[in-house]
Amino acid sequence: MSVRRLVPRLAATAVASAVLSTAALTAPATASALPTVPPAAPDLSDIRGYPQQNVLRVWPDNPADASIPIGVIPYDDIAPKLNALQAASRRVSARVAGRSAGGYDLYAVTVTAPESRAEARQQELWKRRIEDEPSRAQRDRALLAGYKTPLFVNANIHGNEWEGTDAALRVIEQLATDTSAETTRLLERNRLVFNITSNPDGRVAGTRPNAAGYDLNRDLTIVSQPETNLIRELIVDTKPIITLDLHGYVNPTLLHPSTPPHNVNNEYDLYIKHGLPNALAIEQGLRELGYAETQRARIPFRDDEPGVWDDFPPIYVPSFAMLQSSIPYTIEAPLNPRGSDLTPAERVRRSGINTDVHEVAIRTSLRYIQEHRAQVLHDQAEVYRRGWAGEPLRELPDGYVPGWGPEDDYRTTFPRAYVIPGGAGQRSEPAAARLVDLLIGSGGRVWRAKKSFTAEGRRYEAGSYVIDLHQPKRGLVNSLLEPGADITDRVDDLYAGPAAWSQGLTWGATVDTLWDELPDVRLERTYDGVAEGYLAPGNGDLRLDLRDAADLLVVNSLLGKGVAVHRLADGSVVVPGTPGNRRLAGAEVRAHGVTFERAPKHWRGIRLDEVVVGYLGTVEERDTLAELGFPARALTASTLGTTLTADVDVLVVAGSVNLANLTPENRAALDAFLARGGGVVGVGTPGAGFSNAAGLLTVTATAGPSLASGVANVVNAGGPVSSGAAEHSFISQPVWFTGLGAGVTVEQSYAADPLLSGWWATEGAGGQSAAADRASIVRGVSAGGNGVVLFGTDPTFRLHPKGLQAQLGRALLWAARQ
Numbered sequence: 001m002s003v004r005r006l007v008p009r010l011a012a013t014a015v016a017s018a019v020l021s022t023a024a025l026t027a028p029a030t031a032s033a034l035p036t037v038p039p040a041a042p043d044l045s046d047i048r049g050y051p052q053q054n055v056l057r058v059w060p061d062n063p064a065d066a067s068i069p070i071g072v073i074p075y076d077d078i079a080p081k082l083n084a085l086q087a088a089s090r091r092v093s094a095r096v097a098g099r100s101a102g103g104y105d106l107y108a109v110t111v112t113a114p115e116s117r118a119e120a121r122q123q124e125l126w127k128r129r130i131e132d133e134p135s136r137a138q139r140d141r142a143l144l145a146g147y148k149t150p151l152f153v154n155a156n157i158h159g160n161e162w163e164g165t166d167a168a169l170r171v172i173e174q175l176a177t178d179t180s181a182e183t184t185r186l187l188e189r190n191r192l193v194f195n196i197t198s199n200p201d202g203r204v205a206g207t208r209p210n211a212a213g214y215d216l217n218r219d220l221t222i223v224s225q226p227e228t229n230l231i232r233e234l235i236v237d238t239k240p241i242i243t244l245d246l247h248g249y250v251n252p253t254l255l256h257p258s259t260p261p262h263n264v265n266n267e268y269d270l271y272i273k274h275g276l277p278n279a280l281a282i283e284q285g286l287r288e289l290g291y292a293e294t295q296r297a298r299i300p301f302r303d304d305e306p307g308v309w310d311d312f313p314p315i316y317v318p319s320f321a322m323l324q325s326s327i328p329y330t331i332e333a334p335l336n337p338r339g340s341d342l343t344p345a346e347r348v349r350r351s352g353i354n355t356d357v358h359e360v361a362i363r364t365s366l367r368y369i370q371e372h373r374a375q376v377l378h379d380q381a382e383v384y385r386r387g388w389a390g391e392p393l394r395e396l397p398d399g400y401v402p403g404w405g406p407e408d409d410y411r412t413t414f415p416r417a418y419v420i421p422g423g424a425g426q427r428s429e430p431a432a433a434r435l436v437d438l439l440i441g442s443g444g445r446v447w448r449a450k451k452s453f454t455a456e457g458r459r460y461e462a463g464s465y466v467i468d469l470h471q472p473k474r475g476l477v478n479s480l481l482e483p484g485a486d487i488t489d490r491v492d493d494l495y496a497g498p499a500a501w502s503q504g505l506t507w508g509a510t511v512d513t514l515w516d517e518l519p520d521v522r523l524e525r526t527y528d529g530v531a532e533g534y535l536a537p538g539n540g541d542l543r544l545d546l547r548d549a550a551d552l553l554v555v556n557s558l559l560g561k562g563v564a565v566h567r568l569a570d571g572s573v574v575v576p577g578t579p580g581n582r583r584l585a586g587a588e589v590r591a592h593g594v595t596f597e598r599a600p601k602h603w604r605g606i607r608l609d610e611v612v613v614g615y616l617g618t619v620e621e622r623d624t625l626a627e628l629g630f631p632a633r634a635l636t637a638s639t640l641g642t643t644l645t646a647d648v649d650v651l652v653v654a655g656s657v658n659l660a661n662l663t664p665e666n667r668a669a670l671d672a673f674l675a676r677g678g679g680v681v682g683v684g685t686p687g688a689g690f691s692n693a694a695g696l697l698t699v700t701a702t703a704g705p706s707l708a709s710g711v712a713n714v715v716n717a718g719g720p721v722s723s724g725a726a727e728h729s730f731i732s733q734p735v736w737f738t739g740l741g742a743g744v745t746v747e748q749s750y751a752a753d754p755l756l757s758g759w760w761a762t763e764g765a766g767g768q769s770a771a772a773d774r775a776s777i778v779r780g781v782s783a784g785g786n787g788v789v790l791f792g793t794d795p796t797f798r799l800h801p802k803g804l805q806a807q808l809g810r811a812l813l814w815a816a817r818q
């Protein structure tokens with residue numbers, strides 16, 4: 001079932017703790033541990049022909065697989081099935097393309113007519129030509145005649161929406177074994193790529209998220225999970241004409257195109273001219289299945305109000321795929337087979353119909369590509385051509401397709417280029433490197449300047465990253481870097497938010513926009529973000545400013561090794577420059593690219609101890625704390641008595657806890673923690689509520705609407721939490737603080753105009769106007785001596801706001817010991 005809107009924090013907590021218990025043995029995947037998309041195209045001499053067959057490891061029989069009662073294929077039967085299909089047909093190539101968070105194999109399958117090595121190289125050349133030389137590709141008769149148009153099927157991304165996998169396997173089997181001339185011809189002209197189950201953890205466990213607890217279909221702009229890393233790789237590498245993301249369960253069958261708001265970076269004319277007719281063809285195909293339940297479909301673009309089912313944030317597979325010049329669909333099969341009130345026969349009947357529905361979507365899309373082959377190839381290249389040419393997005397006339405109107409007009413204006421400065425102009429080298437890696441891994445192109453240069457009045461050092469937006473996937477790149485827009489007045493709903501995301505503003509790196517000119521400097525294409533870091537020479541003490549999670553990781557690493565780390569009043573830290581410390585600091589520079597400057601001459605600081613964190617929250621807090629390097633443990637309100645032990649220094653409260661409902665034992669543990677001066681860092685309404693109920697800080701917290709999300713303008717007061725922080729923050733149901741008691745200090749406030757981009761009602765008690773100039777982060781010491789920091793912004797939201805993580809880390813260090 002698709003969950004509308006933002007999941008309330010309480011519900012998210014319940015889901016997450018349920019998942020945690022099954023995934024306790026699995027270490028969370030960190031972004032740095034993920035394999036990256038090979039950003040440089042493989043050498044042609046490495047291209048092999050087809051088939052490329054592999055005997056897949058067979059998993060032990062698992063009678064507890066949640067697929068079994070649904071009547072769909074259990075996970076452990078997939079590898080034997082694919083092995084048999086490969087043995088039976090030279091049209092099928094299967095490989096283990098990755099590993100899920102829970103440790104299962106991820107299977108990528110290509111179905112196509114056999115190709116010699118030379119033919120495969122030719123296919124690769126044509127695929128590159130479409131992106132690299134689109135005008136030439138559009139006129140290339142050999143390409144138009146011989147290129148195998150790709151279709152990509154992503155199945156089962158939500159683990160408890162199973163049938164896409166079964167439909168994929170059925171189509172593969174039929175194509176593998178059908179000897180008709182029609183199928184032979186089809187496979188000579190097409191490559192079908194299947195991600196058989198993109199969420200095996202969830203398939204087996206019967207859960208929507210993977211074993212790490214993430215909704216993978218919210219992760220395509222972050223790529224925090226191995227499963228989404230593979231999806232991204234398959235889309236970028238396959239360059240599919242059509243992408244099908246197979247889900248359940250919405251009755252009647254739901255399929256794209258979507259309602260507005262539409263992502264502002266797409267060549268929407270080239271998409272919807274195909275997206276809508278193929279949707280209508282799928283609907284007709286469903287009708288012809290003959291089931292009473294499939295006599296009509298729901299096409300949000302045609303049938304729903306704006307905001308109900310949008311393609312705005314590229315967090316979803318289809319909206320990400322559209323920015324890759326694919327024609328994407330979410331297909332929501334109609335019949336929920338999960339309910340406990342269903343008979344076994346009814347479950348099987350439902351999953352059978354759902355499988356038929358997905359099969360229709362695959363076959364109809366394949367047919368659409370055949371029947372419009374020249375046009376879809378031309379239009380895919382056309383997206384790239386417009387990108388290279390830097391042409392503005394087209395304004396579409398009303399009625400461009402039936403139903404197209406002013407409400408659908410979402411278009412951005414592209415700048416000429418972005419610069420991610422190197423050297424002194426960059427606030428965080430690790431943040432810059434991470435952002436560059438994201439852009440490149442997502443199919444964007446990044447260059448480095450060979451020399452220093454001046455652009456639009458600013459001076460940049462050699463090695464600065466330059467992102468020329470005259471590039472094929474400018475829409476994708478711009479969608480990640482541009483600030484976004486305030487869409488408050490345009491819609492009053494969004495499917496799942498956020499309403500703005502801007503990695504350019506919320507990932508912690510300095511990113512400059514060049515509107516008019518490309519820098520006049522020699523550029524060299526780069527395939528990797530690099531953070532070289534710096535260690536001040538000599539034998540003086542070393543200062544580390546905590547601007548990024550990487551800096552906190554280093555602090556925690558040094559503390560773990562027993563190094564004396566001292567926190568200064570501005571929140572930065574100093575390490576005495578002993579030879580041993582310098583050696584350790586040098587190793588951290590090499591590992592994480594952090595910058596150790598010379599410490600000020602007469603520094604005064606508080607010596608830190610290792611900070612052990614207990615958190616009431618979700619996997620987002622778990623993994624943010626891991627990225628910051630804090631030793632941390634999950635707590636729940638019902639286990640405080642055993643888990644809130646004497647070694648916990650700071651409590652993070654990001655999930656609701658009702659103190660009045662605590663058992664005496666759990667309450668006693670909490671009281672003991674507070675009595676010994678434990679610190680508290682609260683996030684959002686749960687954090688403020690906890691502080692209030694426990695009598696920690698005198699503040700009044702007000703929350704904005706649950707739909708409000710995006711990039712906020714903030715003013716940093718410059719204390720231990722916010723000095724050096726960016727002027728933009730990330731909000732999801734923003735909270736602000738008034739009625740500050742004596743001893744409560746403002747670390748950061750919303751600006752006079754609080755919302756830069758996103759959605760946030762302007763007026764009313766929870767509106768932007770009410771939050772203007774109000775505190776967004778406060779700190780203080782309670783009467784009992786507890787250091788308390790409260791965040792009204794959201795530093796952990798889906799692991800998205802990387803640029804806010806250091807603020808959370810600094811808050812933890814401060815709350816542990818003021």
Ligand SMILES: [Zn+2]
Nearest residue numbers: 158161247248
């Ligand atoms: Zn779904």
